[in-house]
Amino acid sequence: MANDILGVEITTKRVKLVQVSKGRAVRFSSAVVPDDCIQDGLIVAWDALEEVLRNAVKEGHFSTKKTAVVIPDAACYVRRMVLPAMSESQLKVNMPYEFKDIIQDDKEHYTFDYSMIGMKYGEGDAQAPKEMELLGAAIQNDMLEHYQQLFLHAGLKLVKATPRIIALQELMSSLSEENLAHDTAVLDLGYHETKVDIFHNGIYEATRSIDAGAEDVASAIADKLNCDPHIALTYLESNHDDVLASQECKDVYTKIAVEVMRAINYYTYENQSNTLKNLYYDGYGAWIQPFVQEVANAVALSLIPLSSFDESQQDALLNGAAALGACLE
Incomplete structure (x- = not known):
């Protein structure tokens, strides 16, 4: 496994790790990021993340120290x-x-x-x-130095740093040759925010960021049940008493779905010759079926899980797409 590489993306709620061998994901794992480590998309508590990353690598049984990190948009x-x-x-x-x-x-x-x-x-x-x-x-340069020290202290060797957008571009180009011949869009149903990334003939074209995500669903649950936000998050992740089907949660889904629809409609209007037919989804909220269905009802595209390209890489594609893409050439 000398040529294997470990892709890492650090988001508001999770550290995502994907081990890649010969261009394919062979192992995926994730770990919870402590509260307030990430603010406005940027790491502010580097020391706290060292232990999180070190433990995640150990518990995930990854066999390579070579690492590629995803640099967030911010x-x-x-x-x-x-x-x-x-x-x-x-x-x-x-x-x-x-x-x-x-x-x-x-x-x-x-x-x-x-x-x-x-x-x-x-x-x-x-x-x-x-x-x-x-x-x-x-x-x-200071940001790169922070990342280098973070991985060094976690027992890893950082060999590559790739902006999120370029990592996704590499991934979409590698998944299917058809992605190089027409427009595609990727919907990241993230925890803190939702993103729509659009690619034209395999090349990055535009991003629309929506300042709402699964975190807003958790807040709606907290308000509905009058409980602590941390408890509400556990209710979200376990779908306690089918809470994800509640009207309060549906209101959040609808709000985000409308913004996704607007992002897609704006692109298709501004690019009348576009060939956009499919919207591939992934991210923290990808498993919340009422959420996915609300988006599907709103957009005039086929909403398809990103894992549909290769079910054998399902976990990595649905939960660590950018980390996987960062490892590709």
Whole structure:
């Protein structure tokens, strides 16, 4: 298993771990993240996460120390760009200037990288590329150092850091060649928020973040039963007395479903020639059937579990998609 790699994504509620061998998930596990470790999508309690990560690796019986981490949207900048064709060394010099409108700090404080989309050639000269299209990424050096120390103290070796968007792009491209020929969308029914990521011919196109998720379902349960939020979360996860079918929970599902519908409708309206037919779902709330059904009723697309691409990787695809994608090339 010398070539295996462990993908890790740290979200508001869970650390997700996926061991990947030869491009396939062979083991998945997750662990609960303590309250207040993550704020606004960013880790604020690094020391507390060291023990969580160390125990998660031990309890998950993972056999590799090589690790790829998913960088959350809030911790990096990613943008699609078209540049004149240039060498790798020239691109390294020019990349920082493509972020000058959003990065006001000294560019020396950031690490820049990219994922190549393709080259554009001039008419009549197929050997001479004129332009290059790519996804550029930027992350603060201090943030990368925090991640390196986190994994080092947890007994792991960080060898790769991939923005969430690029990790998903790699995953969707690897799952089916059909994803490279038409539009696809991924719905992350997350704990703290819900995300709709759209890909055009396998390439990242847009993200819509909705400031609501399964956490809001838990809050609705707490209000309905007049109980502590932590107790409400256990009721959610066990569907205590069929509480997930209550009107209070349904109101939350409907609220989120309407926003998902708006995100999809906006994309299809702005891109009249789109080929979007399927919406693949995953995430913390993917198992809540009334929630999934409410979204299915709202959108004019086929709502399909992401695991439908490969049932043998079901746990990783439904619960750790980005962590799996971060391990792929």
